[in-house]
Amino acid sequence: MIGWGDVYKVVAAMAPLYFALGLGYGSVRWWRLFTTPDQCDAVNRLVAFFAVPFFGFDFASRVDPFSLSYRVLAADALSKLAVALSLAAFVSFFSGAGKGGLDWCITGFSLATLNNTLVVGVPLLDAMYGKWARDLIVQVSVVQTIVYFPLLLLAFEVRRARGGDKTAAVEDGGGEDERPAMWVLVRAVGMKVARNPNVYAGVLGVAWACVTNRWHIETPSIIEGSVLIMSKTGVGLSMFSMGLFMALQEKIIVCGAGPTVLGMALRFVAGPAATAAGAFALGLRGDLLRLAIIQAALPQSITTFVFAKEYGLHAEVLSTAVIFGTLASLPVLIVYYIVLGFIR
Incomplete structure (x- = not known):
C-alpha cells in the first residue's frame, strides 16, 4: 500500500522538473537572457542531439538484457501497434488524404503511448509493487528508447521529406506542391535518420550492457564519467527548453481547451485501455497486468516535446500534456492503483 512517505518520494521526483521549467520561463519573461526564438531553438537542438542521446545511452547500458520480461514488453508493443492502427484509421476516415492526417497520427501516438517511465514511473511503481516493478519499468523505458523513439523520429523525417514541415521545405528551396519521387524520399529519410544520434544511442547502450553482463x-570510470556528465543534463535541460517555449507564447495553455482535454484523454484513458487489452490478450494476470496498465497511465514523456519542437509539429500540445499531465498524474495513478486492487 502507498504511504505518505511514498507520495513524498514521487512529489520529490516531480518538483525539480518544475524548477527547471520555471528557470527557462524566467530566462525569457523576466531576466531577458534569451530574447529571440532562434536562441531558444538552439537550446532545444542542444537537448535533442546531445543531452537526450546520452541520457538514453546511460540508462540502456544499465539494464540487464538477459533478464527481460518478454511478455510485458510484447504486451506493450501490441498495445502501441493497436493505438497506431486505430489512429491511422480514425484520421483516414475523418480527414481523408488531407495534410494533417500524418501530423495528428504522430502527435496522437506520442500522447497515447510514450510516457515518463523513469522520473515518475520508477519511484511510483517501486512504492506500489516493489523492486521487481521498478526493474520492469526500466526495461519498458529502455525499449521505448531503442525502438519507439527511433520510430517516432522516422515518422517525423517522413513528414518533413513529404513537405509537411514548411520551414524545411522553404530551406530546401522546394514549393509546397512539389512531392519528391519515392526513391528520393526514402534516401533522404534514411540519411537523416542515420545521422540522428537518438536512433543508435539506445542500441549502443544495450550492446554495451550485453558485454558488461555477459x-x-x-564500465571504465573515464567512460562512465564522460557519459554521466551529459546524461545528467537530459531531463533538466528538456524542461528548461519547455520553459523557454512557454515564455515565447502569449498564453500558458497555448493549444486551447479542446486539444488539452484530448491529450489528457489519450494519455490517461486511451493508452491504459489499449495496454489492458494487449496485456490481457497475452495472458498477463495479477500484478503484472496491474503494472502494465499503470505504467501506460504515467505522465507524458518529456522527450516527445523536445522532438516535437525540433520538427515543428504540435509542440504546444505536447508541452501542455507534459506540464499539466504530470501535475494530474499522481491522483490519477493512485485511483488506478486502488481500482485495479479489486481486480483478481
Missing part, C-alpha cells in the same frame, strides 16, 4: 566487466 563477461561481468565494469
Whole structure:
C-alpha cells in the first residue's frame, strides 16, 4: 500500500522538473537572457542531439538484457501497434488524404503511448509493487528508447521529406506542391535518420550492457564519467527548453481547451485501455497486468516535446500534456492503483 512517505518520494521526483521549467520561463519573461526564438531553438537542438542521446545511452547500458520480461514488453508493443492502427484509421476516415492526417497520427501516438517511465514511473511503481516493478519499468523505458523513439523520429523525417514541415521545405528551396519521387524520399529519410544520434544511442547502450553482463566487466570510470556528465543534463535541460517555449507564447495553455482535454484523454484513458487489452490478450494476470496498465497511465514523456519542437509539429500540445499531465498524474495513478486492487 502507498504511504505518505511514498507520495513524498514521487512529489520529490516531480518538483525539480518544475524548477527547471520555471528557470527557462524566467530566462525569457523576466531576466531577458534569451530574447529571440532562434536562441531558444538552439537550446532545444542542444537537448535533442546531445543531452537526450546520452541520457538514453546511460540508462540502456544499465539494464540487464538477459533478464527481460518478454511478455510485458510484447504486451506493450501490441498495445502501441493497436493505438497506431486505430489512429491511422480514425484520421483516414475523418480527414481523408488531407495534410494533417500524418501530423495528428504522430502527435496522437506520442500522447497515447510514450510516457515518463523513469522520473515518475520508477519511484511510483517501486512504492506500489516493489523492486521487481521498478526493474520492469526500466526495461519498458529502455525499449521505448531503442525502438519507439527511433520510430517516432522516422515518422517525423517522413513528414518533413513529404513537405509537411514548411520551414524545411522553404530551406530546401522546394514549393509546397512539389512531392519528391519515392526513391528520393526514402534516401533522404534514411540519411537523416542515420545521422540522428537518438536512433543508435539506445542500441549502443544495450550492446554495451550485453558485454558488461555477459563477461561481468565494469564500465571504465573515464567512460562512465564522460557519459554521466551529459546524461545528467537530459531531463533538466528538456524542461528548461519547455520553459523557454512557454515564455515565447502569449498564453500558458497555448493549444486551447479542446486539444488539452484530448491529450489528457489519450494519455490517461486511451493508452491504459489499449495496454489492458494487449496485456490481457497475452495472458498477463495479477500484478503484472496491474503494472502494465499503470505504467501506460504515467505522465507524458518529456522527450516527445523536445522532438516535437525540433520538427515543428504540435509542440504546444505536447508541452501542455507534459506540464499539466504530470501535475494530474499522481491522483490519477493512485485511483488506478486502488481500482485495479479489486481486480483478481
